[in-house]
Amino acid sequence: MNSTDVPRLSVRSPGDLIAAVPYLLGFHPADSVVVVAMHGKRVTFAARSDLPDPREPVEAAERMAEPARPVDEAARHLAAVVARQVADRATVLGYGPASRVTPAVDAVRAALADAGIPVLDALRVTDGRYWSYLCDEPECCPPDGTPYDTGSSKVTAAAVFAGQVALPDRAALAAQVAPVDGPERVALRQATERAGRRLADLLDSAPEADVLGGRTVRAAGRAAIRVAGRRHRNGERLDDDEVAWLSVLLTDVAVRDHAWERTDGRDADIALWTDVLRRAEPEFIAAPGSLLTFAAWRAGHGSLAAVALERVLTLHPGYSLALLLDDLLRRGVPPAHLDGWPAVRLPGVVRRRKRGRRGPR
Structure with a gap:
């Protein structure tokens, strides 16, 4: 439905x-x-x-x-x-x-x-x-x-x-979010391998105070999201290494949520996450596919949201954000309920509060 x-x-x-x-x-x-x-x-x-x-x-x-x-x-x-x-x-x-x-x-x-x-x-x-x-x-x-x-x-x-x-039909709509193939897929697979090595090097170079590298990954993720958003707003397309790097960084939930808070129903949002969804390697499509689902739903493109979500849940049936959005679409929650996003809450979601700095005891 x-x-x-x-x-x-x-x-x-x-x-x-x-x-x-x-x-x-x-x-x-x-x-x-x-x-x-x-x-x-x-x-x-x-x-x-x-x-x-x-x-x-x-x-x-x-x-x-x-x-x-x-x-x-x-x-x-x-x-x-x-x-x-x-x-x-x-x-x-x-x-x-x-x-x-x-x-x-x-x-x-x-x-x-x-x-x-x-x-x-x-x-x-x-x-x-x-x-x-x-x-x-x-x-x-x-x-x-x-x-x-x-x-x-x-x-x-x-x-x-x-x-x-x-x-012409729903299959034509689904084709808009289908993965690229042929030489482009081969190039993206190679780019994803490079992104994996880049992430390992990033974690190795993280400061000692950043024990698990979380802050380092989040900083890299915010930078990649900022660059990607700016490129698409200017009508430009990410290259293979940028798509692969962004898709790998989005596996960090904090990075994904940072992208989510900056995603609405703008044409540039839909174009960005459609492109990343189609080009990302299968194991990395959950986050960009969910972000496209959210952007399409916010824009009123319920059918596009549905086919994007279908791709995600087929490969990642337990992905939490996808399951939340699936419930949202199935219940027919109107996009207007989130006017003012991200200052308003998504129905059924308790958002974590950001911790401020502690004052002196």
Whole structure:
């Protein structure tokens, strides 16, 4: 499941809404159920999940309990996410064949009703046509569906003008965070070996007072983060040794947290951590991938956050920051809850206080 907060788009018809969905999600959905939430007359939020297979029940919590269907579990999840947003109504759209879309849409409608969210319409979208589950008037909702043309919609034009991008599918979105390969990967592997030797030399040269080299590593990490941020703000790209050195230093939690406090939803943040995630060696992607997830979520790019987080958790399923962000995305916490970051707390996180110098006893 993924969700996003995006610049609001005004819609006047089901065709306009269908045209808006790919820009709300960042890609054209398929085999999906999407809930588009509205506040007043404006679209404010969209959440998507894959169409579940209604033939496969989830195991009951107790042997004698009635097993829950995946379609119902997914519906309740979507409704709970939407309920946390600034929304007073919603429309449900299912993409795919009627045999799979209908039970999913029905379940989501029921879950939204239980959550107190009125459903304006429920649509099935397939092969350039849509059908409404709430309208049976042949004059406006013909049995063979209503054709739509997203290319001629003003919503499409407005989204493109605003810089919104709709990729062909979710796989195209995932490709944006996929690791580089070929000669570039070989060069980065060699750069990471050099970074490892550089770190060992740094620790060997640490002052005696810095017993484990922690202060020395943190100082190097802050310097690397400062340089990387400045380079990306100026539209420059880090070289292989800079990427490798930064990725190695980010394994120190204090260095990672220093980067985290300086990461928000700025374009430069997203560009930096996307680049480092794609180029870092697999064992070092947890921190940059989590930082990209956070930056994308703060910017309202929920789908990008989801695919970045998926990469991290696939290779590093126990990484604490990734698990925290996974919970954040699954609960549908709105990015606006962290306006003022890092002065405000991330929901569910108790941040450590920095120790000040002790005064004289």
